[in-house]
Amino acid sequence: MTRVFQTATWRKLQWPLLALALVLLFNFAFTKDFFELTVRDGRLYGSVVDIFNRAAPVMLLALGMTLVIATGGVDLSVGAVMAIAGAVAALLVTKTDLSVAAIIPAALGVALVAGIWNGILVGWLEVPPIVATLILMVSGRGIAQLLTDGQIITFQNRALEFTGRGSFLGLPFAITLVVIVFLVVIFLQTKTAAGLFIESTGDNETASRYAGVNTRAVKLMVYAFCALCAGLAGLIVTTNIAAADSNKAGLWLELDAILATVIGGTALTGGRFYPLGSIVGALLIQSLTTSILTRGVPIEYTLVVKAVVIFAVCLVQSEEFRKVIWRRRVVA
Amino acid sequence: MKTLKRNIPFLATLSVCVLLYVAAGLNYKGFFSARVFLNFLSDNAVLGVAAIGLTFVILSGGIDLSVGSVVGVVSIVLAILVDGKGIPPAVAIPLVLAAGTIFGAGMGILIHYYALPPFLVTLGGMFFARGLGFMIKMESMPITKLGNIVDAITIPLGGAYEIPATAVVFLAFLAIAIVIAHFTRFGRHVYAIGGNEQSAVLMGLPVARTKLGVYALGGFCSAAAGVVFTFYTSSGNPTAGTGLELDAIAAVVVGGTLLSGGVGLLAGTLVGVLIFGMIQTIITFQGNINSWWTPIIIGLLLLAFILLQKAIQSKRFRTR
Numbered sequence: 312m313t314r315v316f317q318t319a320t321w322r323k324l325q326w327p328l329l330a331l332a333l334v335l336l337f338n339f340a341f342t343k344d345f346f347e348l349t350v351r352d353g354r355l356y357g358s359v360v361d362i363f364n365r366a367a368p369v370m371l372l373a374l375g376m377t378l379v380i381a382t383g384g385v386d387l388s389v390g391a392v393m394a395i396a397g398a399v400a401a402l403l404v405t406k407t408d409l410s411v412a413a414i415i416p417a418a419l420g421v422a423l424v425a426g427i428w429n430g431i432l433v434g435w436l437e438v439p440p441i442v443a444t445l446i447l448m449v450s451g452r453g454i455a456q457l458l459t460d461g462q463i464i465t466f467q468n469r470a471l472e473f474t475g476r477g478s479f480l481g482l483p484f485a486i487t488l489v490v491i492v493f494l495v496v497i498f499l500q501t502k503t504a505a506g507l508f509i510e511s512t513g514d515n516e517t518a519s520r521y522a523g524v525n526t527r528a529v530k531l532m533v534y535a536f537c538a539l540c541a542g543l544a545g546l547i548v549t550t551n552i553a554a555a556d557s558n559k560a561g562l563w564l565e566l567d568a569i570l571a572t573v574i575g576g577t578a579l580t581g582g583r584f585y586p587l588g589s590i591v592g593a594l595l596i597q598s599l600t601t602s603i604l605t606r607g608v609p610i611e612y613t614l615v616v617k618a619v620v621i622f623a624v625c626l627v628q629s630e631e632f633r634k635v636i637w638r639r640r641v642v643a
Numbered sequence: 644m645k646t647l648k649r650n651i652p653f654l655a656t657l658s659v660c661v662l663l664y665v666a667a668g669l670n671y672k673g674f675f676s677a678r679v680f681l682n683f684l685s686d687n688a689v690l691g692v693a694a695i696g697l698t699f700v701i702l703s704g705g706i707d708l709s710v711g712s713v714v715g716v717v718s719i720v721l722a723i724l725v726d727g728k729g730i731p732p733a734v735a736i737p738l739v740l741a742a743g744t745i746f747g748a749g750m751g752i753l754i755h756y757y758a759l760p761p762f763l764v765t766l767g768g769m770f771f772a773r774g775l776g777f778m779i780k781m782e783s784m785p786i787t788k789l790g791n792i793v794d795a796i797t798i799p800l801g802g803a804y805e806i807p808a809t810a811v812v813f814l815a816f817l818a819i820a821i822v823i824a825h826f827t828r829f830g831r832h833v834y835a836i837g838g839n840e841q842s843a844v845l846m847g848l849p850v851a852r853t854k855l856g857v858y859a860l861g862g863f864c865s866a867a868a869g870v871v872f873t874f875y876t877s878s879g880n881p882t883a884g885t886g887l888e889l890d891a892i893a894a895v896v897v898g899g900t901l902l903s904g905g906v907g908l909l910a911g912t913l914v915g916v917l918i919f920g921m922i923q924t925i926i927t928f929q930g931n932i933n934s935w936w937t938p939i940i941i942g943l944l945l946l947a948f949i950l951l952q953k954a955i956q957s958k959r960f961r962t963r
Contacts, residue, residue: 385762438949439902441706441762446949449889450942456935566766579760611781614774621767622753629757 323576326627327591334598342605354478358601366597367485368544372568373589374496375540378533380572383513383581384433384440386534388425389541389568391451393561396422396542397549398455401464404471411470419542425451426538430531448565455557465554475551485547492540496586509533513581570617571596574624652899652952653911660914663921671928677804683920688809689714689872689884691916694891695820696864698912701895703857704837704904705754705761709768710865710891713743714884716776717869722786722879723779732788740866746772747862751855769888776881783880786873809875816867821909833857837904893941894919897948918944
């Protein structure tokens with residue numbers, strides 16, 4: 312047991328977990344019925360379930376983003392990819408007679424193509440990741456708007472709506488999806504060489520290439536995976552409200568996903584990555600938002616709170632900052 | 644020859660801009676009129692002024708995502724100061740410009756002294772400024788007491804033509820920025836740090852001061868863009884400039900400035916902004932194209948320019 316608490320993963324996890332615990336403790340003390348769970352129609356309801364459910368899209372994005380950031384990249388296009396996937400699903404369900412078994416793979420397929428596009432730009436054409444994914448971020452939303460003709464497409468399809476609204480084992484189905492993707496990432500990281508290749512690419516790309524790692528293929532894989540996660544998140548967001556809103560779906564979520572990943576301990580410079588940390592990061596962001604809402608504080612304060620969290624996390628992780636604090640302590 | 648080679652991205656952007664202008668002028672009646680051209684400048688002055696500050700940040704090898712949010716918060720604060728509190732614009736405008744400069748310098752301190760990634764720090768700045776704007780006031784408000792200033796800096800060109808005030812501000816900023824970038828010590832330091840920060844440190848250049856200066860200048864320009872926005876729309880709006888940072892980054896990159904820092908021209912940013920304006924105007928003139936095409940075309944242009952820059956760089960690498 313003691314060994315578990317000494318691993319690097321645990322050291323990285325302690326700060327976000329502490330922050331999350333503080334937020335939950337605050338709610339335990341001051342928000343009435345925050346931890347109350349009720350069962351209605353065979354499904355759990357309560358603030359805590361709600362946090363998990365609402366955080367699901369960002370958790371999915373953060374899992375994909377973690378792998379991308381681990382290779383030293385970043386993917387700004389996930390929000391736009393969410394909008395495209397949602398638009399494709401809504402179009403197919405309203406304009407064609409395709410079954411859900413075909414629509415979901417089609418929407419995810421389009422997202423995959425977007426990811427491969429990013430991967431080719433970053434891997435083969437060696438465009439800096441920020442710019443490469445900025446292209447799709449800017450034009451992707453335009454593509455989604457073109458698909459839906461600038462309208463919000465509403466649809467009714469019980470099977471498709473299950474993705475974002477259904478419940479499985481008494482919990483929202485979106486949570487099940489997150490668990491599955493999380494297990495896939497953990498499997499890749501611990502049981503296959505893929506995790507090692509991703510870390511080595513992020514640590515030192517040139518050295519990895521000389522050691523025989525196909526860094527281009529690694530990059531292609533992580534961007535494709537990230538876009539796939541984004542596609543899934545887009546499906547959840549779209550089917551949850553049974554409407555594809557190309558303007559709003561996934562807007563600014565790429566920033567939340569990057570934030571969740573960094574809070575979780577994965578450095579923007581690449582290398583070691585911590586999927587569990589990213590999940591905790593996403594939960595922290597969402598529980599902050601939910602607490603702000605349930606406390607009756609105006610929603611506009613969330614942005615400032617988020618900003619404070621970013622600065623705090625940055626400073627805690629900064630060695631220069633620790634040195635300054637350490638020196639002060641010695642002097643005192 | 645060397646300067647020519649280094650400026651190929653800029654020359655390519657310039658030729659695309661000219662080609663676009665001529666092609667559009669031949670296709671659409673009235674496109675060549677002076678009024679349309681002046682509108683490129685005045686309609687995109689907010690983007691232009693913000694992009695000028697961002698050009699310095701990118702030249703130094705950094706990035707600033709807080710541009711759009713600063714525009715929003717400055718716009719609403721200025722409206723409240725001038726219309727709500729009755730403070731004369733001559734006092735209120737320098738006040739918000741100073742606030743923007745301090746905000747930028749603050750981010751610069753975090754980035755330089757604590758060695759934090761600019762991407763994250765300015766992301767925090769983006770959330771902070773936007774949230775601050777919303778906290779101050781959620782709704783937009785009209786502003787009525789700016790008229791005199793607008794008239795005072797509008798330059799009549801004879802006949803019915805005049806250079807609108809926002810365009811005047813944009814051009815003035817551009818002229819000053821070109822002088823700073825190419826004719827001052829500060830400008831040369833920015834290029835040197837963007838080229839290679841470690842070498843700049845070893846050469847004994849004032850890296851800390853320059854980096855702080857760059858982000859302070861970025862904050863100043865974003866605040867100025869907010870002032871221009873307030874003039875242009877005669878209103879304060881906390882949601883002003885949403886997504887502006889991305890348009891500005893795109894304009895700077897299309898203008899031939901490398902995101903890795905050290906290479907680029909302020910004049911390129913002007914051309915980048917003009918191309919932006921032209922695409923939008925062409926879509927308006929065409930009339931039957933969906934405006935959703937604007938971001939797609941801008942994305943494609945971004946791609947084309949980046950590939951061109953890549954091609955030039957790899958050739959340079961080979962000849963070495």
